[in-house]
Amino acid sequence: MLAEKVIPRWIAQQMTGIEWTDFSGNGWTVCTRMAASHGALSACEICYAATFAESRLGLEWGPSVPRHPFATFAERMRRIDRAALRLGLRFAIFCNSLSDWLDAEADPVMRGKLIDVVESCPNVNWLLLTHRPHLAKKLLPSSWRSAPPDNVWAGTTIEHPAHAFRWDQHAEYWGHTGRAWVSAEPLASSLAGIKFDGAAVIIMGGASNTRDPAWAFDSKWIEEGVEQWGEDRLFFKQHGVFRDGVYVGDKKKAGRDFAGRIYDNTPWPRHRDLLSQAA
Numbered sequence: 208m209l210a211e212k213v214i215p216r217w218i219a220q221q222m223t224g225i226e227w228t229d230f231s232g233n234g235w236t237v238c239t240r241m242a243a244s245h246g247a248l249s250a251c252e253i254c255y256a257a258t259f260a261e262s263r264l265g266l267e268w269g270p271s272v273p274r275h276p277f278a279t280f281a282e283r284m285r286r287i288d289r290a291a292l293r294l295g296l297r298f299a300i301f302c303n304s305l306s307d308w309l310d311a312e313a314d315p316v317m318r319g320k321l322i323d324v325v326e327s328c329p330n331v332n333w334l335l336l337t338h339r340p341h342l343a344k345k346l347l348p349s350s351w352r353s354a355p356p357d358n359v360w361a362g363t364t365i366e367h368p369a370h371a372f373r374w375d376q377h378a379e380y381w382g383h384t385g386r387a388w389v390s391a392e393p394l395a396s397s398l399a400g401i402k403f404d405g406a407a408v409i410i411m412g413g414a415s416n417t418r419d420p421a422w423a424f425d426s427k428w429i430e431e432g433v434e435q436w437g438e439d440r441l442f443f444k445q446h447g448v449f450r451d452g453v454y455v456g457d458k459k460k461a462g463r464d465f466a467g468r469i470y471d472n473t474p475w476p477r478h479r480d481l482l483s484q485a486a
C-alpha cells in the first residue's frame with residue numbers, strides 16, 4: 208500500500224523486464240552487427256534488438272541503414288528524472304537497449320541529443336552499454352574524457368573470452384571513474400582466468416534469443432565467476448533458454464537461481480520492488 212502512495216502508477220507501468228535496471232530508454236534503434244573474433248561467437252549474431260526492430264517495427268538492420276530515432280525519448284527520460292527527484296529515488300535507466308550508443312554509423316546529431324539528455328538528467332543513474340569501447344575517445348565530448356557525468360555507469364559487452372580485450376579498451380577510458388562494468392550476456396564460453404580488474408560489476412547470463420546449442424549456458428561459469436570476481440561483483444541474470452544443456456524454450460522457466468541462490472548485486476541502486484508493488 209505504501210508503494211502505491213509513493214510511486215505514481217504511470218511510472219511503475221514503464222518498468223522494464225531487464226532485472227539489472229529499473230527502466231530502459233532508446234534514443235534510436237538499428238545497428239551494424241560486429242564480427243566475432245576468430246573461433247569465437249558474437250552476441251550480434253543473435254541480437255535481440257535486431258529481431259525486435261525487424262519483426263515489430265518493420266525496420267531493416269545493418270550497415271548503411273539509417274538509424275531510427277524515437278521521438279519521445281528525451282521527454283520520457285526527463286519525466287522519469289523529475290519523478291526520481293520528487294520521490295528521492297535514484298532510478299537506473301539502461302539507455303539504448305535497442306542499439307549501440309557508440310555505433311559510429313549513428314548520426315552525430317542523434318548521439319549529441321542523447322548526450323544532452325544524459326547531461327540534463329542528473330537524478331537518475333545512466334547505464335550505457337557498448338560493443339565498441341574503442342570508439343569512446345573519438346565519439347564522446349572532450350569534456351567527458353577527464354570528467355564524465357558522475358551518474359554515468361558505462362559497460363562493455365564481453366560474450367566470449369576472445370573478446371576480453373574490450374575490457375582493456377573500456378577501462379582505459381572509464382576505469383578512473385570506478386563505474387565501469389561488464390555485460391557477459393549472452394555468454395557463449397567460460398571466462399575462467401579473466402579478472403576484469405576494477406570492474407564494478409560483471410553481469411552474466413545465458414542467451415534467450417536462439418535455439419542454437421552453441422549458446423547453451425553452462426552453470427559452472429557462475430561458480431567460476433563467484434570464485435574469481437567475488438559474489439559481490441556478480442549479477443547472474445538468467446540461464447537463458449537452455450538450463451543445464453537442455454533447451455527449455457523460456458528464460459522465465461529456466462530461472463536465475465543457482466545452487467539455491469540468486470546473485471543480484473548491482474553497484475547502482477534499483478527500485479524494482481517498489482515499482483512492481485505499485486504497478
Ligand code: SF4
Pocket residue numbers: 238239240241250251254255256257305306307338
Ligand atoms: S552491437 Fe549490440 S545492438 Fe548492435 S548488432 Fe551487436 S548486439 Fe545488436
